[in-house]
Amino acid sequence: MSLLDVAPIIEQMLLISDNVSDLNFSCGQKPQVEINGTLYSATPLGMGRLTAFQTEMIAMSILRGNPDAALQLAKTRTSDLSYALPGKCRFRVNIFQQRNSYSIVMRVIPHEIPSFEQLNIPTQLRDVCNIRNGIVLLTGPTGSGKSSTLAAIIDQINETKSYHIVTIEDPIEFLHNHKKSTINQREVGADTKDFASALRAALRQAPKVILVGEMRDIETTEIALEAAETGHLVLSTLHTIDASKTIDRIIGLYPKNEEKVIRTRLAQTFRYIVSQRLIPRADGKGRMAAVEILKSNPRTREYIEKGESEGKTLLDAIRDGEIDGMQDFDGVIRQMIEDKVITLEDGLSYATNQNNLLLQLKGLSSTEDYLNKDRMSRPAVDVMMPPPAVMNSSSSVLDMMD
Numbered sequence: 001m002s003l004l005d006v007a008p009i010i011e012q013m014l015l016i017s018d019n020v021s022d023l024n025f026s027c028g029q030k031p032q033v034e035i036n037g038t039l040y041s042a043t044p045l046g047m048g049r050l051t052a053f054q055t056e057m058i059a060m061s062i063l064r065g066n067p068d069a070a071l072q073l074a075k076t077r078t079s080d081l082s083y084a085l086p087g088k089c090r091f092r093v094n095i096f097q098q099r100n101s102y103s104i105v106m107r108v109i110p111h112e113i114p115s116f117e118q119l120n121i122p123t124q125l126r127d128v129c130n131i132r133n134g135i136v137l138l139t140g141p142t143g144s145g146k147s148s149t150l151a152a153i154i155d156q157i158n159e160t161k162s163y164h165i166v167t168i169e170d171p172i173e174f175l176h177n178h179k180k181s182t183i184n185q186r187e188v189g190a191d192t193k194d195f196a197s198a199l200r201a202a203l204r205q206a207p208k209v210i211l212v213g214e215m216r217d218i219e220t221t222e223i224a225l226e227a228a229e230t231g232h233l234v235l236s237t238l239h240t241i242d243a244s245k246t247i248d249r250i251i252g253l254y255p256k257n258e259e260k261v262i263r264t265r266l267a268q269t270f271r272y273i274v275s276q277r278l279i280p281r282a283d284g285k286g287r288m289a290a291v292e293i294l295k296s297n298p299r300t301r302e303y304i305e306k307g308e309s310e311g312k313t314l315l316d317a318i319r320d321g322e323i324d325g326m327q328d329f330d331g332v333i334r335q336m337i338e339d340k341v342i343t344l345e346d347g348l349s350y351a352t353n354q355n356n357l358l359l360q361l362k363g364l365s366s367t368e369d370y371l372n373k374d375r376m377s378r379p380a381v382d383v384m385m386p387p388p389a390v391m392n393s394s395s396s397v398l399d400m401m402d
Contacts, residue, residue: 006061007085010106012044014089019286021108021143023091027052027101036286037143037278052101059095059102068189073097082109082171082187092173107143109173113155114148121149122291124325125274128235129156132208134271134296135228137215139240144276145289146237147173153235154211158183163208168198170213181209188213199223203230212236218253228269242329242352243273243294244314247304267305271296277329279336279350282343290336290350292329294318315352330357337361 013023013033022034030041030049047054062083063070073079078096083106092107116126128136136153138146151174157163163181170188177183184205192198195212196219202210203226215221215236228234240246247266254262273294278287294300300317308314318328329352337347344361351357 006058009044009047009058010085011088013042014108016040016042023104023106023108025050025055025058025104027055027099027103036280036284055102055104059104062093062095062104062106066190069095072189080170081189082173090173090175092171113151113174113176116152116156119145119148119152119289121152121289122293122325122327124293125149125153125272125291126156127325128153128272129160131233131271133228133231133233135224135234135236135269136272136274137236137238137246137270138274138276139238139242139246140276141239141241144278146276149274149276149289150211150235150237151176154183154209155179157181157209161208164206165209165211166202166205166207167211168192168195168202168213169211170195195220196223199227203227203232207232209233209235214238215250221250221253225265225269229265240275242275242292242315243318244308246273246275247314263305263307267301270304275329277350279333279342280346282340282346288336288341290329290332291327292318292332293326295321295324295326297321297324328352330360333357334360338364 009031010023013031014020016033017035019035020033021036024032024034024039026032027050031044031047032039033042034040050058059073063073063079063081066081069079069081073095078094081093081095082090083093084090089111090109092109094105096103116123138150140146154165154167154176157165158176158179158181161181165176165181165183167176167183167185168188169185171190172185172187176185186192186198188194188198192201195214195216199210199212199220200223203223210224210227210232212220212224212234213236215224215238224234224236238246238249240249250266251259251262275292277290279290280286281288294314294317297317300314300321303312303314303317315328318326319331329350333342333347333351334357336342337344338361344364348354348357
């Protein structure tokens with residue numbers, strides 16, 4: 001079968017597990033699937049280690065019919081786009097050049113928009129759906145579930161409010177249908193030149209809610225702040241690890257002499273900063289989101305406007321703000337360990353302050369066991385072995401794995 005027909009390759013890789021989150025194609029490596037944060041080699045259609053020619057043919061097949069993305073790849077050596085298997089699955093794709101060959105990473109986007117219950121995220125985030133203006137930021141590393149949480153929030157607004165919603169994405173991920181709201185989705189490259197121009201245009205499109213896929217630069221950030229200041233609810237993402245780093249990232253975009261002004265504007269416009277980390281479940285059945293929530297109140301606004309200092313940090317405000325619906329990572333992780341949802345070792349590896357978390361957990365038998373045992377890391381997962389879910393599958397699926 002020709003490599004230009006990439007659909008059968010993708011379909012076979014998706015059969016390996018219900019929990020495939022990413023597909024990877026790299027020169028010198030067999031095709032790979034990512035399941036619960038770990039890569040496993042696969043052999044769809046009997047494919048072995050990929051050559052530079054094969055990865056180029058896979059890239060060209062995915063780019064077929066998308067001249068804008070192909071041009072972007074030719075100009076910048078990297079390209080973002082969406083790809084769909086009609087009626088089956090959609091992907092967020094990044095194609096990039098490395099060592100004179102192409103690599104492709106495809107993030108699986110579910111057909112169904114996840115609900116708050118399915119994502120198991122804090123119920124207080126439903127309050128975001130009732131906010132009329134300001135900025136709500138979802139932060140975390142790549143693959144931490146930011147897009148899924150945003151999709152759930154947008155869908156809830158779509159179901160309960162009669163609003164005009166405009167999304168600006170690169171590329172479009174979850175497809176939203178008109179429900180109670182009217183929702184228009186614009187893809188950078190296909191429907192608009194860039195985030196900044198689309199966001200500027202959105203201000204003339206009378207939306208109540210604007211979703212910006214990512215606040216990547218000062219121009220986009222500035223227009224997003226203006227939109228929030230003029231009565232719009234702006235939802236966006238940043239690749240930062242917590243609330244404090246998010247504030248630092250935004251302020252760092254501006255010249256030093258504008259810091260006081262931007263702090264004041266941020267303090268007045270932010271409503272929530274929600275940070276996520278996905279932690280493996282103790283039962284091996286996927287991953288679970290640990291969510292930190294910073295909410296706007298007089299204290300948090302003061303710390304953003306005047307800057308953090310000893311005893312006056314955003315983390316202190318979050319820890320003292322439980323009554324307002326705030327929660328910090330270590331408090332959430334501690335509860336997950338005590339409930340045995342995650343292991344102590346995994347919890348500590350994702351904690352903000354491991355020593356403080358250990359002190360809080362002191363007395364748990366699992367903590368004592370951890371402290372007494374040799375501090376050897378767990379055995380590395382053999383990426384050449386199939387995950388347990390695959391080992392119980394049919395022989396036809398086993399044939400696709402090493």
